[in-house]
Amino acid sequence: MTTAATGLADRLRDLLGPDRVLEGDLARSLYSHDGSIVDGACGLVVLPETTEEVSACMRIAHAAGVEVTPRGSGTGLTGGAVPLGGGLVVSLARMRAMDEVDVANSCVWVQPGVLNLDVSTAVAHLGLHYAPDPSSQQACSIGGNVGTNAGGPHCLAYGVTVQHVMGVEMVRPDGEVVMLGGVAPDPPGYDLRGVVVGAEGTVGVVTRVLLRLTPLPPDVRTMLLDFTTVADASAVVQGVIAEGVIPAALEMMDRNMTLAVEEFVHAGLPTDAAALLLVEVDGTEAEVTTATAVVERVAREHGVRTVRVARDEDERALLWKARKTAFGAVARVKPSYYLHDCVVPRTKLVEIMEAIGEITEREGVMCLNVFHAGDGNLHPIIALDRSDPDETARAMRAGDQIVRACVAMGGTLSGEHGIGVEKREYMPLVFDHDDLEAQACVRRAFDPSGRMNPDKVLPTGTRCGEVGLADAQVPEGTWI
């Protein structure tokens, strides 16, 4: 923490009391990580409970000139919630209140610390759910979802977070509370919600979110298809969508991943298959029957080995558990993982999977794949042991080549996890100088003093006009 910040902890303690300000070395080190392998340095942690408290904390931080990083549940995979330069972490984990559901408009205001799955659970009795369902949905927060514009298996049909956020209340870096959007379909003025959603905490701290709720589909069918080649599975992904069927979800898992997951869930996954597809269709009973028939037909045309249709809700839950706990299951192979979530056009799936196979083989690292095949959003997970510097270096190199291969095939850097620290230096691969400068200017308009989650998203040295942004190099010793 900088000398300018001396006394900062005292002022924050006066505001929040001793239990909601963490200053100890060990506590701070626990807040220097998220779900990624980024290692940061946290100076101080506060846990406000209301918008007013957030605003007061931000005013104090503004006066002291310290950097601020908002944190939800810390499940992010790009280091977004990790402070790099010893700044203040504002944890929203205690802001977990939900308002009454506005049934007429199918929406609800929630505080940012509310967990994604808790929203769906709380509104299920009204026949509603919150559609974006990141695989981490049991643990990740709505604030973090807004921060990263999170997606999930069901976003193929339903759209990602930004399509489900009708309004946000946000505290700006100087403590001012602003309200963007609302219940009205087209709120007057510029629609700035789109700036805040996906901003990864670089424009302010989101303190309340108005979520759109979606009716639960009357009927759902979940199928597991298994193939002897990745090419066949990819062809089915293409084929189903070409037939005009947009499944609610369309996920692929390769053999390495299947082996790791099956050991945890015991869902009877065929561990000798080269690729599995988890397909879910929903809608009215008639729609579901038609869509199921199309999926089955296309799958048979491409040599599917077995088609397993979940018989009941328990079996369906088990298949989804297999999918949604996949990342964690990697620890059965190695203690850490490094992954990108780049996107390629669906037509390039076979090509990119081959490229990933070649790259990881060349670098001698193990790669496990599980991803949103329907929208070409890859998750090549490279398993590694960070105590082995050589393997770590090879994993990083493989990751780097994978990103470049995706971009070369007309893809992009991130489908849902965001840029954070891990991917910011790749931004010039997809944006030219002018694009980056324009983005820096938007950010500056919200955060003139450049203290909101600096070192994130935009690459080192990006400027808005004459003013440098995020100029600091990643501090010495930071592990990314």
Added chain:
Amino acid sequence: MSTGWTPGVPAPERDDLNTCVQCGLCLPHCPTFRVTGLETSSPRGRIAAMRAVQAGDAPVQGDFTRFTDECLACRACEAACPSSVPYGRLIEAARVQVEANRPAAERAGRRLAIGGVMGHRRLTRLMGWGLAITQALRIDRLLPRRLRFAAPRVTFRGMRRPLAQSSGDGPTAMLLTGCVMDIAFRPVHQATLDALVRAGYRAVLPEGGGCCGALAAHAGERESARALARARIAEMEQADVIVADSAGCSAHMRTYGHLLADDPGWAARAAAVAAKVRDAVEIDAPPGRPVEGRIAVHDACHHLHAQGIGPEVRRTLRAAGATPVDLGDGGRCCGAGGIYNVLEPEMAATLGEQKARAIIATGAPVVAVANPGCAIQIANHLTALGSDVRVQHPLEIVD
């Protein structure tokens, strides 16, 4: 590389620590994280703290001790973890380290409560009488709140009632008499013995009898735990089946093999005993009487998370004709956690009250609870909320 662990005492193992990928999926399942929202009272945080000690970056003192003490050892995180981090093993070893580093004066007080009392049958019984007298005279109300919520309700009648064993020539099932169970839950023992008879066993009690060592092990008193385990093994190893009617005890006795693995004279005997352990709800006895209506089911952490037991309780109730009702709180820990409610009273009280409210919300007149610590905690919190829901062991309900 030098670690911060105290040498010569068991410590969390590096390979076990390495299984955590920091994904955070366990966070919402952890009762202490749910209450505080603090990474420092979450499973991921506690594991990260152990890693920091492992790396030589933090001492086994101060904050580390606090984060470890606050854990309920309920192992909800372990059940939720996709990488199968052996959290129970990690926290137990971390606690041995914490005890080895705790200032002597502080330690004495904690020891008194655990190894000291629970290890000695005469002492526990004496404590039982003390409780019965104070409760009969209602002077227990004068006890500090935290002791009151942790104290079982004991009556003279229950204490004196002898247990009826059975003869016959079926396989022998020996019931662990235990510590807390033996002073406060005699009717549960009787119901279990009855169920064993219905299931065709010759139901017997050990000569002597006493604590299985779970409380000592959970509190990091490893040597007391090992001594108690040896005593129980010697007493019980002849039986065909070894039965415990407390979830905490059956879960712990199943780890005897691991606990004594490095003791050449005992390792094999310990493993053999561990393999014979059955929880009372696993014996699959026909019901003793029909039961109607709704019965709320509280899953003890040492059932659900440590042993995957849950369906058995519901099956037992259903077989008697009752309708088991799940609580709407996702099966969160009630906060009893061994003697946690004595050591961490505030957290325990918050969780206990939440649990009592979830039980009341089901509208059922009875709640099935298969662990003494939970039963005491839940009964006391129900009473505090003015509820008359009865707390009974599932086998007692169908006895």
